[in-house]
Amino acid sequence: MGKKTKKSAEQKERIAAKQSKKSAKTEKKSKAKNKDADSDVEEADLDSILAQYAEEQARFLKVTEIVSEPPAPRSSATVLASPSNRNELLLFGGEYYDGALATFFNNLYVYLIDRGEWREVTSPNSPLPRSGHAWCRGGNTGGVYLFGGEFSSPKQGTFYHYNDFWHLDTATREWTRLETKGKGPPARSGHRMTYYKNYILLFGGFQDTSQQTKYLQDLWIYDCNQFTWHNPVLNAAAQKPDPRSSFSFLPHETGAVIYGGYSRVKVSSGGGGSGKQSKGGPQKMALRPMVHQDTWFLRLTPPGTEAPSSATPTIRWERRKKPANTPNPARAGTTMAYHKGRGIMFGGVHDVELTEEGIDSEFFDTLFAWTTDRNRFFPLGLRRPRAPGKKQATQANKSRNRGRADEEELLNNLKALETKQGLRDDDDDDFMKPSAPETEEPEEPQKPAVVRFEMPHRRFNAQLAVQDDTLFIYGGTFEKGDREFTFDDMYSIDLGKMDGVKEIFYREPENWNLMDEEDSDEDMDDDDEDEDDDMDDEEGDSMAIDTPPAEATVPSVTQEMEQLEVDEQEPTVEDSRPLPRPFESLREFFNRTADDWQQIGIEALTMKGLVEGKTIKELRKAAFDMAEEKWWDSREEIMALEDEQEEAGIGEVVSMAERAENMGGAGRRR
Numbered sequence: 001m002g003k004k005t006k007k008s009a010e011q012k013e014r015i016a017a018k019q020s021k022k023s024a025k026t027e028k029k030s031k032a033k034n035k036d037a038d039s040d041v042e043e044a045d046l047d048s049i050l051a052q053y054a055e056e057q058a059r060f061l062k063v064t065e066i067v068s069e070p071p072a073p074r075s076s077a078t079v080l081a082s083p084s085n086r087n088e089l090l091l092f093g094g095e096y097y098d099g100a101l102a103t104f105f106n107n108l109y110v111y112l113i114d115r116g117e118w119r120e121v122t123s124p125n126s127p128l129p130r131s132g133h134a135w136c137r138g139g140n141t142g143g144v145y146l147f148g149g150e151f152s153s154p155k156q157g158t159f160y161h162y163n164d165f166w167h168l169d170t171a172t173r174e175w176t177r178l179e180t181k182g183k184g185p186p187a188r189s190g191h192r193m194t195y196y197k198n199y200i201l202l203f204g205g206f207q208d209t210s211q212q213t214k215y216l217q218d219l220w221i222y223d224c225n226q227f228t229w230h231n232p233v234l235n236a237a238a239q240k241p242d243p244r245s246s247f248s249f250l251p252h253e254t255g256a257v258i259y260g261g262y263s264r265v266k267v268s269s270g271g272g273g274s275g276k277q278s279k280g281g282p283q284k285m286a287l288r289p290m291v292h293q294d295t296w297f298l299r300l301t302p303p304g305t306e307a308p309s310s311a312t313p314t315i316r317w318e319r320r321k322k323p324a325n326t327p328n329p330a331r332a333g334t335t336m337a338y339h340k341g342r343g344i345m346f347g348g349v350h351d352v353e354l355t356e357e358g359i360d361s362e363f364f365d366t367l368f369a370w371t372t373d374r375n376r377f378f379p380l381g382l383r384r385p386r387a388p389g390k391k392q393a394t395q396a397n398k399s400r401n402r403g404r405a406d407e408e409e410l411l412n413n414l415k416a417l418e419t420k421q422g423l424r425d426d427d428d429d430d431f432m433k434p435s436a437p438e439t440e441e442p443e444e445p446q447k448p449a450v451v452r453f454e455m456p457h458r459r460f461n462a463q464l465a466v467q468d469d470t471l472f473i474y475g476g477t478f479e480k481g482d483r484e485f486t487f488d489d490m491y492s493i494d495l496g497k498m499d500g501v502k503e504i505f506y507r508e509p510e511n512w513n514l515m516d517e518e519d520s521d522e523d524m525d526d527d528d529e530d531e532d533d534d535m536d537d538e539e540g541d542s543m544a545i546d547t548p549p550a551e552a553t554v555p556s557v558t559q560e561m562e563q564l565e566v567d568e569q570e571p572t573v574e575d576s577r578p579l580p581r582p583f584e585s586l587r588e589f590f591n592r593t594a595d596d597w598q599q600i601g602i603e604a605l606t607m608k609g610l611v612e613g614k615t616i617k618e619l620r621k622a623a624f625d626m627a628e629e630k631w632w633d634s635r636e637e638i639m640a641l642e643d644e645q646e647e648a649g650i651g652e653v654v655s656m657a658e659r660a661e662n663m664g665g666a667g668r669r670r
Helices: 009-014 016-029 039-043 046-058 390-418 425-431 436-443 521-536 538-546 557-567 586-608 616-633 635-647 656-661
Strands: 064-068 078-081 088-092 095-097 102-104 108-112 117-122 134-137 144-147 150-152 159-161 165-169 174-177 192-196 199-203 206-208 213-215 219-223 228-230 248-252 255-270 283-301 314-320 337-339 342-346 349-355 358-363 367-371 376-380 450-452 463-467 470-474 477-480 483-486 488-494 501-507
Touching: 046 150, 078 134, 078 470, 088 463, 095 483, 102 150, 144 192, 159 206, 192 248, 192 255, 199 283, 213 255, 248 342, 283 349, 337 463, 342 463, 342 470, 358 477, 376 635, 586 616, 616 635
Parallel strands: 078 463, 134 192
Antiparallel strands: 064 117, 078 088, 088 108, 095 102, 108 117, 134 144, 144 165, 150 159, 165 174, 192 199, 199 219, 206 213, 219 228, 248 255, 255 283, 283 314, 337 342, 342 367, 349 358, 367 376, 450 501, 463 470, 470 488, 477 483, 488 501
């Protein structure tokens, strides 16, 4: 297919096969139209363009924050839940390609969740425009850290990768470029960052040159107290993840966890029409896309108190078995958001390479939760609000009765006014201001939120963030034939209730109305040429189609390793900790099992020698944290049980043992 966009390494590599045949025909057919296609390689000077951006940035005298419209359409931006304010989301950077020119952004947006309001922040010291960068919260040190990204000329003929490192104070909105001691990570895009205590962890990504795209597998650790980057060197026998970009990098209490990613690997195939390799025949090297589905645990040990302050943390990569119940088929363009020991995944794309001429792509709109400790995926589905139970119905009747009583009192007062009998003094003030509520209503024009029970449109590379148990989905990309659409929308989902998708804002992508139209005349001409070529080479092609390639029947080493991982059986450990019940909220779960969790917490602290000096409040807080972790870890299974019970007509399950405690001795178990 004739795709001209050049967004990021994975997108460029994905559509390389689509471009090959059609671009060659287009070049023969209309050289005059494309004679200036690469002219911006010579004309564009990225240094001067970036210098102009820096000069314009310096004109801002101070940090300003103004109410604005939602951000303009963009892809490869970053969205993050503010670490200092549970009511804020942060959005930075990104790029937009309109089919001819690329525009890069460096504005910082803040979304106020409770007010549904966007604010644009301008600063005299802000990172230059970029996309494909990475950022994360600062852990114990606070704020947000940002590294790298890419920038290109308008026609995307030349690219530039950043290696600058920034800190954002989320309270003051001030950016600070960090000048680190010693050597830091080289420039890159598509990498990922996370935090561990007072360390910032950076892994992977890619470097794009005019000749090739190089995927990286280096790990860098930044000490926020010593302002120093560390690049741990492993021995030759130590295992570590393969090079990749666009993976999920999630924090963990003892380090971090990596899942998935995308890269392209070299594959050799023998010459000949059948595709079979011959010992003495010529070997052809080709780059094939690889969607990773492996899981790696990074165990990080900070230096001890007796070690010097400049000591380097020790690390160890541990490969885990393939996660259970992984999304099928494997999909790229899915970076997970972290939420209380889970990774939340949405969307993605799966490419099926049919022939050398093109790729058929399948897009998804499914939502998954991945528990990092149990290494298991769970599908998340929307649930319509449950019918009110007996308790809710009783409360509704009480409120309805109160409303009737108030209404009767109001009618009596009105009759008293009509008959001029007068009212009580305490009622006069109320009736002398009948217009007060009427004047307040227009001042708060609450626009009803659009809530639907279907996921947002299929897409990949959507930006996800979780703030206060609510998932936010921003933007993404969708392809239809030769056309690429950049979504300009935002949604929220309550991860505890899963009671619908709330539409925060939606603007129809450019040329969205053309998605279902037929191909252009030029495409039709190309198709006619394809048919002519196919008819001329029908006999030769039929033999190639009937003969399957050798690599389709011979499993690769990677496939064999993944199969071995699936066949491995991990020892199961019985969990004796209390479990939530269907339809039980977190608070109800903790109230029921508080004594058990406190005992578990005391035993755990006693084993570590940390129980002395702890107050009752601290012990109860630790118990609640463990109960909350267990409640979220079991959320998917409990929701499945709730759905099964609702389908069977079973309401809330009540424990007879607990009910017996509140009943008399006779007839408790009738």
